[in-house]
Amino acid sequence: MKALVLIGGFGTRLRPVTYTVPKQLIPIAGKAMLYHTLDLLPEEVDGAVFATGYKAEEIAQYVEAHPARMTVRTVPEAEPLGTGGGMRNAGDTMSDPFLLLNSDVVADVQVAAMLEFHRSKGAFGTMLLAEVEDTRPYGVAALSSDDRIERFVEKPEPAEAPSHWINAGVAVWSREVLDRIPRGRMVSFEREIVPEILDRGVYGYRMTGYWEDAGTLERLLRAQRLLFDSGRGGSSKLPRGAFGDGPVALGRSVRAEGASFGPYVTLGDGVIVEAGAHVQNAVLMDGVRVGANASVVGSVIGSRTKVLAGHRVEGQILATDTEG
Numbered sequence: 159m160k161a162l163v164l165i166g167g168f169g170t171r172l173r174p175v176t177y178t179v180p181k182q183l184i185p186i187a188g189k190a191m192l193y194h195t196l197d198l199l200p201e202e203v204d205g206a207v208f209a210t211g212y213k214a215e216e217i218a219q220y221v222e223a224h225p226a227r228m229t230v231r232t233v234p235e236a237e238p239l240g241t242g243g244g245m246r247n248a249g250d251t252m253s254d255p256f257l258l259l260n261s262d263v264v265a266d267v268q269v270a271a272m273l274e275f276h277r278s279k280g281a282f283g284t285m286l287l288a289e290v291e292d293t294r295p296y297g298v299a300a301l302s303s304d305d306r307i308e309r310f311v312e313k314p315e316p317a318e319a320p321s322h323w324i325n326a327g328v329a330v331w332s333r334e335v336l337d338r339i340p341r342g343r344m345v346s347f348e349r350e351i352v353p354e355i356l357d358r359g360v361y362g363y364r365m366t367g368y369w370e371d372a373g374t375l376e377r378l379l380r381a382q383r384l385l386f387d388s389g390r391g392g393s394s395k396l397p398r399g400a401f402g403d404g405p406v407a408l409g410r411s412v413r414a415e416g417a418s419f420g421p422y423v424t425l426g427d428g429v430i431v432e433a434g435a436h437v438q439n440a441v442l443m444d445g446v447r448v449g450a451n452a453s454v455v456g457s458v459i460g461s462r463t464k465v466l467a468g469h470r471v472e473g474q475i476l477a478t479d480t481e482g
Contacts (some may be wrong), residue, residue, distance in 0.1 A: 188407025266367025
């Protein structure tokens with residue numbers, strides 16, 4: 159079985175870090191966000207295709223340097239094609255059925271059970287649904303009593319939302335759905351294709367575990383907390399010579415003697431946190447240096463950025479190695 163992973167968008171809400179790094183490669187709970195998505199794939203998936211756009215070369219290089227348990231291939235697009243256009247551009251080798259995943263979703267879902275549901279219904283497609291209060295940023299499904307999707311509305315105003323069950327970014331589709339998507343132009347799969355195929359039998363699989371769309375600073379850090387709390391947080395231990403509370407996910411060659419940590423921290427390779435500094439609820443990417451007696455709380459610090467001694471960084475995204 160094959161999986162198609164959509165890696166789109168410019169990560170504008172996570173700038174300035176995303177001027178040089180696609181958001182899917184920002185590490186949370188000790189692992190690139192994109193690879194937490196791969197962790198959702200059941201054992202029967204032996205190959206994945208990454209449909210890439212922004213910073214496609216960086217993603218291809220990362221995949222080559224960090225092999226996954228299954229074969230992974232990247233297929234870039236020459237110009238933005240939207241979700242549907244990206245699927246058509248990268249989907250030629252898909253199985254029947256195939257899995258479709260968004261690359262910035264952190265979720266607690268058993269995709270193998272979702273596949274069983276899909277097969278039991280004889281479905282053309284099955285979409286993972288999460289229940290949320292604010293449906294405005296998402297596609298929303300209206301469901302029948304047997305969970306068949308009767309209507310699907312992309313990003314409706316609250317008064318027009320047919321339910322609080324939203325597209326959670328994981329789906330199973332018949333290979334035939336790709337034939338419905340025109341080649342070579344921008345296509346919104348959710349707006350243009352999904353409403354036209356509901357009569358083929360598309361079902362909603364309601365999830366009960368945690369779910370987060372890690373597209374903003376607040377959501378990214380919440381996703382990290384959820385991953386740590388569910389045991390998906392890497393090594394989850396304090397650096398040598400440091401004190402305080404974990405979990406802390408450590409990269410290679412981290413130095414933090416005399417520093418203190420609160421919970422929920424990811425430290426990339428080569429990070430240095432000097433004595434007296436404090437880091438909590440944060441992501442420090444490769445090569446970050448935090449000066450003595452500084453503090454970093456509720457923030458993401460981009461690669462090779464320095465936080466000066468005695469400075470306090472709270473609720474910020476900082477990066478000095480940018481092109482913006």
